Amino acid sequence: VVDIRKLYAQTGAFTYDPGFTSTASCRSELTYIDGDEGVLLHRGYPIGELAENSSFMEVAYLLLNGELPNQGELSEFTTTITRHTMVHEQLAAFFRGFRRDAHPMAIMCGVVGALSAFYHDSTDIHDPVQRTIASHRLIAKIPTIAAMAYKYSVGQPFLYPDNSLSYTGNFLRMTFGVPAEPYEVNPAVEKAMDRIFILHADHEQNASTSTVRLAGSSGANPFACIAAGIACLWGPAHGGANEAALNMLREIGTPERIPEFIARAKDKNDPFRLMGFGHRVYKNYDPRATVMQKTVREVFDALKVNDPLFETALRLEEIALNDEYFVEKKLFPNVDFYSGVILSAIGFPTEMFTVLFALARTVGWVAQWNEMITDPDQKIGRPRQLYTGPTQRSYVPVEQR
Numbered sequence: 001v002v003d004i005r006k007l008y009a010q011t012g013a014f015t016y017d018p019g020f021t022s023t024a025s026c027r028s029e030l031t032y033i034d035g036d037e038g039v040l041l042h043r044g045y046p047i048g049e050l051a052e053n054s055s056f057m058e059v060a061y062l063l064l065n066g067e068l069p070n071q072g073e074l075s076e077f078t079t080t081i082t083r084h085t086m087v088h089e090q091l092a093a094f095f096r097g098f099r100r101d102a103h104p105m106a107i108m109c110g111v112v113g114a115l116s117a118f119y120h121d122s123t124d125i126h127d128p129v130q131r132t133i134a135s136h137r138l139i140a141k142i143p144t145i146a147a148m149a150y151k152y153s154v155g156q157p158f159l160y161p162d163n164s165l166s167y168t169g170n171f172l173r174m175t176f177g178v179p180a181e182p183y184e185v186n187p188a189v190e191k192a193m194d195r196i197f198i199l200h201a202d203h204e205q206n207a208s209t210s211t212v213r214l215a216g217s218s219g220a221n222p223f224a225c226i227a228a229g230i231a232c233l234w235g236p237a238h239g240g241a242n243e244a245a246l247n248m249l250r251e252i253g254t255p256e257r258i259p260e261f262i263a264r265a266k267d268k269n270d271p272f273r274l275m276g277f278g279h280r281v282y283k284n285y286d287p288r289a290t291v292m293q294k295t296v297r298e299v300f301d302a303l304k305v306n307d308p309l310f311e312t313a314l315r316l317e318e319i320a321l322n323d324e325y326f327v328e329k330k331l332f333p334n335v336d337f338y339s340g341v342i343l344s345a346i347g348f349p350t351e352m353f354t355v356l357f358a359l360a361r362t363v364g365w366v367a368q369w370n371e372m373i374t375d376p377d378q379k380i381g382r383p384r385q386l387y388t389g390p391t392q393r394s395y396v397p398v399e400q401r
């Protein structure tokens with residue numbers, strides 16, 4: 001690792017690295033990825049073990065505080081988060097300004113950005129108490145806002161949080177429950193959903209997390225920074241890939257059509273890519289995809305459903321992993337490849353997929369933002385550029401051009 005800042009101070013030389021493929025923008029203790037080996041650790045714990053044994057609240061605590069909580073710490077943390085799940089009543093009025101057919105991610109960008117207007121008593125980034133309150137507010141309110149975005153898009157009334165339920169159970173009820181009708185949270189779905197949240201909680205310096213850090217590096221308040229992260233996550237090359245992956249599987253339909261799409265993905269004249277395949281860092285199987293694939297079967301068993309698209313996805317993976325193009329370029333399924341099949345089985349429309357990703361990733365963004373704010377090395381993020389425009393020239397009045 002070269003500390004390029006020293007080289008720059010001595011020689012004025014700097015690097016050209018579009019896409020930051022080989023530039024570390026920060027130091028971090030949160031998440032470790034070994035892309036060649038397919039390893040993902042949060043604070044040292046393998047993602048597979050966390051997904052199998054812990055809960056999303058535990059992982060949130062771990063990412064924020066550095067250690068797994070004991071029972072007392074977990075109860076206290078869960079109670080704190082639970083107490084913050086309500087949103088200001090005026091926020092409901094804010095929702096009503098959106099077109100009813102607005103994409104829920106468009107609503108998320110707007111509403112989360114607006115939180116700084118509703119909760120400006122926790123926007124002083126220099127006050128550790130306010131930082132903690134803002135962090136808890138974001139983690140607690142994001143499921144409520146996500147569920148409201150869903151309810152708004154289907155024209156149903158909003159449901160208030162029921163704080164007797166778990167973080168994930170509460171979200172499922174606010175999303176799928178109907179006022180005045182009892183809603184039973186299906187424990188298997190709740191567990192699967194909680195696991196999906198764990199799988200998406202953090203992933204070191206991906207595009208949206210880097211966006212959160214870059215926005216935060218100027219001193220912007222955390223609500224504004226997380227809104228910036230949500231905007232970045234929306235893109236189909238990032239969080240939008242889960243929506244795109246399911247749409248692709250639907251377009252492929254049956255396994256017989258797979259070769260046609262594989263051929264398109266390999267054709268350099270066709271912009272089509274296999275969505276849910278490939279990753280900037282993983283040059284091996286994404287360990288989150290392994291858990292996700294297993295979770296598909298669990299959800300299908302619990303709901304007694306069987307979506308033939310899962311068979312198409314499995315077959316597509318098999319064909320791609322035996323194809324020279326994908327082998328050579330080390331393109332494997334990523335976390336988004338199977339998530340759409342599960343989310344669809346649970347009942348989420350595809351427009352909600354990226355919203356769910358944003359919900360879970362808020363924990364990582366908040367933890368990363370806190371780490372950045374307290375890092376003495378942190379400076380305002382300000383990349384350099386290679387200027388390729390004209391050299392200096394004189395202004396020509398419009399009538400002489």
Ligand code: ACO
Binds near residue numbers: 239272274278
């Ligand atoms: N299908 C077909 N070819 C692919 C794919 C794909 N899914 N992904 C990469 N390639 C090819 C590229 O065409 C390129 O080929 P070339 O070297 O001949 O030009 C090569 O593999 C490297 O691809 P890059 O785009 O340079 O790799 P990068 O690291 O910039 O991109 C990315 C990674 C964006 C994830 C890419 O693999 C992709 O677009 N995948 C599909 C979208 C997707 O699933 N995104 C989700 C990522 S995970 C997440 O955000 C949670």
